[in-house]
Amino acid sequence: MSIAYIGLGSNLGDREAMIQRALELLGAGDDIEVAAVSTLVETDPVGYEDQPRFMNGAAALHTELSALELLERMLEVEAELGRTRTGPRFGPRTIDLDLLLYGRESIDEPGLQIPHPRLAERRFVLEPLAELDRNLQVPGRGSVRALLAGLE
Numbered sequence: 001m002s003i004a005y006i007g008l009g010s011n012l013g014d015r016e017a018m019i020q021r022a023l024e025l026l027g028a029g030d031d032i033e034v035a036a037v038s039t040l041v042e043t044d045p046v047g048y049e050d051q052p053r054f055m056n057g058a059a060a061l062h063t064e065l066s067a068l069e070l071l072e073r074m075l076e077v078e079a080e081l082g083r084t085r086t087g088p089r090f091g092p093r094t095i096d097l098d099l100l101l102y103g104r105e106s107i108d109e110p111g112l113q114i115p116h117p118r119l120a121e122r123r124f125v126l127e128p129l130a131e132l133d134r135n136l137q138v139p140g141r142g143s144v145r146a147l148l149a150g151l152e
């Protein structure tokens with residue numbers, strides 16, 4: 001079984017309920033267990049600023065799925081919860097699930113990059129990861145705590 005860390009976000013509708021429902025759907029099968037969920041915090045949008053504020057957090061998952069299979073499951077959950085990919089990049093969305101880390105693996109394939117390529121630039125991703133595991137290491141980049149310190 002592998003441990004994966006995912007980013008959670010929503011800025012449309014009942015944001016907390018949407019994130020909770022996404023976690024329920026992810027954990028509904030035998031191949032994913034939601035092991036821990038960080039505190040959810042309200043954050044300003046990044047990239048496309050003319051939209052509502054986000055609710056963001058992270059979750060640790062234990063899974064028997066490969067990284068690609070997990071990503072596919074996450075995309076299915078997003079679609080089930082009304083996520084569309086029309087409109088501006090980084091625009092409003094009912095749910096946003098990002099595969100941030102998968103074990104100690106580094107993966108660079110079409111459609112799948114692990115660690116997530118913008119993980120080190122985003123406090124709203126790093127802080128929840130640090131809450132879940134204060135000693136968490138990002139392959140090729142060092143500790144989450146050091147990455148956070150670099151943002152200050």
